[in-house]
Amino acid sequence: MHAIQAQSLTKTYPGQVEAVKGVDFEVEAGEVFGLLGPNGAGKSTTVGMLTTTIVPTGGRALVGGYDVAKQPLLARAVSSVVFQEAVVDRSLTGRANIELHARLWGAGSQRRIQELTDALGLAELIDRPVSSYSGGERRRLEIARALVSEPAVLFLDEPTVGLDPRIRHELLDVIAGLRARQELTILVTTHYLDEAERLCDRVAIVHRGTIVALDSPRALLAKLGSEILEFRVAGDPHSALAALRLKRLASTDAFAVGARVTVPLHGQTAADVLAGLDAHPAEISTRVPTLDDVYLQLTGAELADAA
Ligand SMILES: Nc1ncnc2c1ncn2[C@@H]1O[C@H](COP(=O)(O)OP(=O)(O)OP(=O)(O)O)[C@@H](O)[C@H]1O
Ligand SMILES: [Mg+2]
Helix, strand or coil, X not given: CCCEEEXXXXXXXXXXXXXXXXXXXXXXXXXXXXXXXXXXXXXXXXXXXXXXXXXXXXXXXXXXXXXXXXXXXXXXXXXXXXXXXXXXXXXXXXXXXXXXHHHHCCCCCHHHHHHHHHHCCCCCCCCCEHHHCCHHHHHHHHHHHHHCCCCCEEEEECCCCCCCHHHHXXXXXXXHHHHHHCCCEEEEEECCXXXXXXXXXXXXXXXXXXXXXXXXXXXXXXXXXXXXXXXXXXXXXXXXXXXXXXXXXXXXXXXXXXXXXXXXXXXXXXXXXXXXXXXXXXXXXXXXXXXXXXXXXXXXXXXXXXX
């Protein structure tokens, strides 16, 4: 049985906003699965449907084998979610927030709460009101709160957004550590590529409500080969790209963002490709591909706008 299964899962909001246009994916038990996409791609809507807070308008989703539309309470009972927006009560202490959530789900012994408090480095804060926590501390509390019911599946919607780099990396370590501790399936959404690469076994790249690629970060990278060429042109980068494609010096995986053209070399030399240009290139460089390239190639300039 898969931990999560989405089949043609669709959400059209009132006003014909097609937020999620029929996505298909399966997440294995114990896997860390990433939904990577720019602002508005449909990540939170997908998480909302999988956690039963948003009603799908088409398709089907199972969490822990339970249909989110037909058996929402059962699907919800085997999973937990840390939403993009904060949901903890700021006037209560961290401990009171966790206890409240534990009671709600009929779970969480004092021992479990103690364990989570220690594991997430909250021991010193737990009896302080949440209003006194920093952003990173509040995030850790929210994760502890989500884990108190011992879920089989944990949903994390942009867990590190708005955190400074040091706290972000600390939190990524915490999340990476979770999977080592137990048989936990994690679905995490992010628009940070390094995060997806560091945490996820597999990543689905979401663009305008559809999945445009789904594979391990390593396999996604491998498709671009071992070396890419990058340069700027003074004129229209898209016509430079079209010219290279016509001469078969660039294929469909080459792309242009702003004035910059990126061409996976796939065994050709940079000189071969540059010789095929009519325009004069500048700022020429070659380098190994990154997940950024995969992402930009599939989603165009939108990530650059979102970042
Ligand atoms: N309640 C709603 N009513 C109408 N449209 C909505 C609603 N919620 C979201 N949308 C739209 O659906 C699309 C997807 O939104 P969603 O929040 O799922 O994106 P996201 O990938 O999580 O983006 P972000 O990275 O900014 O969090 C957006 O175009 C958004 O404006
Ligand atoms: Mg979102």
